[in-house]
Amino acid sequence: MRLKKSFFDKNTIAVAKNLLGKKIVRVFDNGVRIEAIITETEAYHGLNDRASHASRKKTERNKIMFDHPGLVYVYLVYGMHYCLNFVTMREGFPAAVLVRAIKLEQEIRSAKSETISGPGKVCRELKIDKSFYGENLATSKRIWAEEGRIKIKKNDIIASRRVGVNYAGESVEWLWNFKIKI
DNA sequence: TTGAAGATGATT
DNA sequence: ATCATCTTCAAG
Numbered sequence: 247m248r249l250k251k252s253f254f255d256k257n258t259i260a261v262a263k264n265l266l267g268k269k270i271v272r273v274f275d276n277g278v279r280i281e282a283i284i285t286e287t288e289a290y291h292g293l294n295d296r297a298s299h300a301s302r303k304k305t306e307r308n309k310i311m312f313d314h315p316g317l318v319y320v321y322l323v324y325g326m327h328y329c330l331n332f333v334t335m336r337e338g339f340p341a342a343v344l345v346r347a348i349k350l351e352q353e354i355r356s357a358k359s360e361t362i363s364g365p366g367k368v369c370r371e372l373k374i375d376k377s378f379y380g381e382n383l384a385t386s387k388r389i390w391a392e393e394g395r396i397k398i399k400k401n402d403i404i405a406s407r408r409v410g411v412n413y414a415g416e417s418v419e420w421l422w423n424f425k426i427k428i
Numbered sequence: 429t430t431g432a433a434g435a436t437g438a439t440t
Numbered sequence: 441a442t443c444a445t446c447t448t449c450a451a452g
Contacts, residue, residue: 288435290435297435298435299435299448302449302450305448305449306448306449307447307448307449321435321447321448322446322447322448323434323435323436323447324433324434324436324437324444324445324446324447325434325444325445325446325447326436326437326444326445326446327436327437329435329436331435344435346435364436364437365435365436366436366437367436367437408435409435409436410434410435410436411434411435413433413434414435
């Protein structure tokens with residue numbers, strides 16, 4: 247079952263936690279389909295979050311974060327890596343969840359499952375580029391999110407500081423990075 | 429118009 | 441610890 251707009255129309259921290267264990271489905275032009283379990287997320291929430299791209303004001307790059315929940319926000323970092331985010335919260339409130347790590351659902355044949363850790367690697371693996379900017383998870387034919395097979399409990403979640411945002415003043419301290427305890 | 433700074437990853 | 445690489449944004 248595809249996650250609907252209502253799933254993302256909530257507090258970003260809650261959505262970031264809820265996304266753990268959920269499945270990203272990516273369908274390529276040639277029909278090949280990849281499914282991956284989300285294992286690490288990061289919340290970026292509101293104008294007071296100095297680590298967020300939307301902390302100053304709405305710009306050409308971050309405007310999608312102000313749009314309605316369930317949209318895809320893609321941006322280029324360090325001139326070479328794309329990062330995949332899902333927009334959260336009501337229209338007008340800038341917020342999104344960054345997908346930092348996934349675990350590929352392998353064919354039945356091969357036993358092991360491969361973990362892709364790092365937002366740049368996630369996009370490389372799922373072949374996400376700028377063309378996904380503004381894609382709607384509720385209706386897209388090439389990317390969406392689904393309920394996962396596993397149920398993640400509160401005790402299974404580790405909260406940490408967010409990665410790569412040491413410039414962000416007091417919001418550096420906020421434990422808005424979430425991953426599944428192994 | 430310009431330049432400084434990144435929500436990173438690979439390598440030394 | 442350093443570098444590759446280039447868009448974005450705010451300052452001038």
